[in-house]
Amino acid sequence: MSSVNATIQLITRAEAESAPASAGTCSTELAAGPWEYDAAEAAAGAPAYGPGASSEDVAPAATPRQAQIPAEYKQASDEELHERIVAAKRTLGDRAVILGHFYQRDEVIQHADFVGDSFQLANAALTRPDAEAIVFCGVHFMAETADILSTDEQAVILPNLAAGCSMADMADIDSVQECWEQLEEIYGTEPDAEGRVPVIPVTYMNSSAALKAFCGEHGGIVCTSSNAATVLEWAFERGQRVLFFPDQHLGRNTAKAMGVPLENMPLWNPRKDLGGNSEQTLEDARVILWQGFCSVHKRFTVAQIEQARIDHPGVTVIVHPECPMEVVDAADSAGSTDHIRKAVAxxxxxxxxxxxxxINMVNRLAAEYPQHTIFCLDPVICPCSTMYRIHPAYLAWVLEELVEGRVVNRIVVDQDVQVGARVALDRMLAARP
Known part of the structure; x- marks a missing residue:
């Protein structure tokens, strides 16, 4: 089976030649090298997420940008880049470990020492304490988490600094602190007769280190899509309510499955006073959901599920809990990327x-398990915009720089932020499903 990148190249070529294409993509710009997006953003003077699922999301002004990499990497063929990465890895040996997220393109994943979700990869890095460099082929918040959990002597490298996360950017520390202050004015800070505080902050792993630190400093915790229910149970034992950010869908789907009524899960819009809610609504709340979402999983619809059931009677539909509630309800099951992988296996x-x-993960599962018929619910090929900015050219560049004794694109979390974030992460590590 062709990789997602190869398929997009074919689609783009067919469109250019006015030939029929067997599939469509949300953006033919995906066929270009990410360095072209880097250059376009530099010329515009503003960051963006690039083509793909998050192309319509607005990137904050402070979003990191990637400078141009040397021309030799941009001009190299796929075969040459592959050979250079293999050679650099061989030279570095145990000095470097490469982590590849499930959503990465195949051309990068083939070089990863570990493949998994963000939490699994952060833990994988802990098994290589002697590695001088951790090259994280994922997005910015993942590299931050790896830096927090790794030793001070290890350098965490993100091959393309522009590989951020639009969902993570939807909740920033200033907006969350302002929300918290408004909630304290309504709830106060005193615990109830059972010792539960008015509200516990819970942040999804897909968030900045600053928000993880906020949770650690305010009695809160981090969750993953695998242990979200366990974390909410932990929070309800300690608090009367939960403030859940940044992904509203994971919070809503998890709490709903635990029996929390929808009317007790108001949405907090950070651009409105009290998040756009009345004081009474917030008083009655059990889970306050931040107005954030994943643009990849927002693309899935109930209509797509209905069409899949028409086209493939008896089909098993599995979706990620970042999908909208109606999609999760219509599916046969919902769970983390690891849940999906295990269900197929x-x-x-x-x-x-x-x-x-x-799509990259779905495509890879289809290749790995040819005895099954596996396809993506969304018929349009539209990968994660920011994951797609990690290209073999950037991986070859950072590895060859390491061979020469130079560390580029290092991700460093301030020590004061690390302290609070580590508290929230340690609580998450202890909250096993």
């Missing part, structure tokens, strides 16, 4: 799976 008989998560 556990199928003893040939099965047809329609999967609602990032």
């Amino acid at each position: 556990a199928a003893a008989e040939p099965t047809t799976f329609a999967i609602g998560t990032e």
